[in-house]
Amino acid sequence: MRHTGARRLLGYGFLLGLLAAGWTLARAGAAVPALLVPDPARVAESLITKVVADPAALPLTFARALAGTVLGLTLGTVLAIVSHLVPILEPLTRVSGMIMRCVPVLALSPLIATFFGYGGPAAVATATVMSFFPSFALVGAALWRIPPALLDVIRVTGGGRGTILRRVSLPIALPELVLAAKLTSCVGVLAALTAEFLTANDGLGALLARSQGLLDTPTVWAILLTSLAGSLLAYEVMDLAERKTRARLSLHKN
Amino acid sequence: MPSLRRRAGTSLLGLASLAAALLVWDRFASGAGRGDVASLDAVGRLLVDRHELLVAAAAVTLGEAALGLLTGTVFAVVAAWAAHVTAGARGPLQHLMLICYAVPLVALGPLLTASVDRGAIPVIAAAISAALPVFSSAEAGFGAVREGLRDLLTVHGAGRWRRLVLLEVPGALPYAIDGIKFAVPGALLGALIGEWFGVERGLGVLLVSGLREGQSDLVTAVSVLVVVTSSAVYALFARWARTVQRRRGITGSVT
Numbered sequence: 001m002r003h004t005g006a007r008r009l010l011g012y013g014f015l016l017g018l019l020a021a022g023w024t025l026a027r028a029g030a031a032v033p034a035l036l037v038p039d040p041a042r043v044a045e046s047l048i049t050k051v052v053a054d055p056a057a058l059p060l061t062f063a064r065a066l067a068g069t070v071l072g073l074t075l076g077t078v079l080a081i082v083s084h085l086v087p088i089l090e091p092l093t094r095v096s097g098m099i100m101r102c103v104p105v106l107a108l109s110p111l112i113a114t115f116f117g118y119g120g121p122a123a124v125a126t127a128t129v130m131s132f133f134p135s136f137a138l139v140g141a142a143l144w145r146i147p148p149a150l151l152d153v154i155r156v157t158g159g160g161r162g163t164i165l166r167r168v169s170l171p172i173a174l175p176e177l178v179l180a181a182k183l184t185s186c187v188g189v190l191a192a193l194t195a196e197f198l199t200a201n202d203g204l205g206a207l208l209a210r211s212q213g214l215l216d217t218p219t220v221w222a223i224l225l226t227s228l229a230g231s232l233l234a235y236e237v238m239d240l241a242e243r244k245t246r247a248r249l250s251l252h253k254n
Numbered sequence: 255m256p257s258l259r260r261r262a263g264t265s266l267l268g269l270a271s272l273a274a275a276l277l278v279w280d281r282f283a284s285g286a287g288r289g290d291v292a293s294l295d296a297v298g299r300l301l302v303d304r305h306e307l308l309v310a311a312a313a314v315t316l317g318e319a320a321l322g323l324l325t326g327t328v329f330a331v332v333a334a335w336a337a338h339v340t341a342g343a344r345g346p347l348q349h350l351m352l353i354c355y356a357v358p359l360v361a362l363g364p365l366l367t368a369s370v371d372r373g374a375i376p377v378i379a380a381a382i383s384a385a386l387p388v389f390s391s392a393e394a395g396f397g398a399v400r401e402g403l404r405d406l407l408t409v410h411g412a413g414r415w416r417r418l419v420l421l422e423v424p425g426a427l428p429y430a431i432d433g434i435k436f437a438v439p440g441a442l443l444g445a446l447i448g449e450w451f452g453v454e455r456g457l458g459v460l461l462v463s464g465l466r467e468g469q470s471d472l473v474t475a476v477s478v479l480v481v482v483t484s485s486a487v488y489a490l491f492a493r494w495a496r497t498v499q500r501r502r503g504i505t506g507s508v509t
Binding site: 007008010011012014015032033035036092095101102103104106107108110111113114115117186189190193194197198199205208211212215217220221223224227228231232235 | 267271282290291292345346348349350352353355356357358359360361362363364365367368369436438439440442443446447450458461462464465470473474477480481484485488489
């Protein structure tokens with residue numbers, strides 16, 4: 001596991017080096033307009049002064065992304081458990097899985113904003129909707145994959161549905177919940193940023209919309225790199241959590 | 255037969271859920287103080303009255319998404335092949351694809367506006383969004399080709415290119431098509447978001463102009479169209495993937 005982590009870090013380091021080299025070459029050769037590839041010092045300055053230090057930019061967007069993701073995962077898990085306990089609702093998991101696969105939910109953030117309100121509520125609601133479907137579909141499907149022998153053991157020892165849920169279903173569903181968290185970790189920030197870009201007066205998305213209007217490319221680059229770093233960090237953390245959960249529960253990926 | 259019954263049950267429940275959602279929506283729209291939410295009646299009227307505009311916009315978006323999907327697929331399949339045949343390339347290429355998936359298109363848009371023709375932005379965004387699913391599936395496809403067959407072709411004098419054409423591409427095809435199926439919503443998402451940056455026509459343009467001008471009926475009608483279009487295109491690709499898999503004797507999803 002430690003080797004995998006080192007290899008991943010090395011991969012990111014390699015790509016970062018490639019980006020830096022490409023950036024330097026593009027600036028030196030003047031093949032790309034200076035407006036598109038600004039001075040790295042100006043990007044760093046924008047990153048510190050406008051993106052990180054401003055409480056109405058990065059902290060707000062990340063808080064909204066986190067709140068939306070946690071809310072979506074919780075809602076999805078609770079509804080998956082409810083539909084498991086009420087078997088007639090089981091096909092809902094499949095329908096939800098279908099929506100998750102074939103609808104570009106992020107593109108519907110304007111519609112979500114009309115339902116839940118513009119600005120912060122739209123950002124949280126978009127992240128919630130994006131995180132809801134994976135957790136509902138994956139946890140729901142896992143709850144129906146319980147080995148019948150395990151159920152028999154619990155029933156023979158006098159356990160009821162509550163015991164089955166607590167001792168068998170939830171431990172089996174846990175890695176799927178972590179997998180859902182991993183899949184949505186990347187999109188939480190994207191969802192909040194996209195909704196803010198269209199509907200908010202604060203957050204990274206609103207700053208992005210303002211910077212676009214002012215042709216402030218250093219700030220646009222700073223926002224792009226911050227958002228990318230946040231998404232990838234969240235993904236890597238959740239990937240590690242998934243591997244640890246599966247190892248702890250002696251389960252293997254697929 | 256149980257599968258048929260299961261699918262019929264899912265469809266019925268899907269329809270029932272849709273009906274319930276529409277009912278809740280209508281109640282919500284007619285509730286006091288919910289001026290932002292369009293009523294079903296208003297959305298239906300707009301879909302009928304302005305169908306020419308909506309269909310033309312959908313055609314533009316679909317065209318951009320298709321071009322982006324094609325570009326992204328070619329890029330992803332070449333990258334998957336490179337990852338398969340070049341030692342040490344797999345890790346960096348996987349990271350590159352993950353970055354494509356995580357890159358915020360709304361932040362990429364302003365940068366592209368300053369550097370490329372605005373009409374190309376939706377296509378580039380669609381290609382970026384479609385790359386990861388196709389790469390993952392194609393990589394699995396190249397990996398699934400049996401070593402024994404490779405050795406057989408090598409023994410008969412086939413070089414790297416002949417092995418690629420005769421064995422690896424046909425072997426990876428069902429996997430790649432499965433990946434394309436999963437990339438369809440991503441391509442549509444990329445095209446829609448790409449249209450927010452100075453393009454003149456398309457569903458994304460209508461979505462944003464509806465939102466900025468407070469036309470919630472237009473926003474809702476376009477969203478309905480996006481869901482219907484995406485589901486229909488996905489179903490089309492799912493059918494194609496199933497046909498290819500059946501011909502190759504593969505059952506179920508290959509990825």
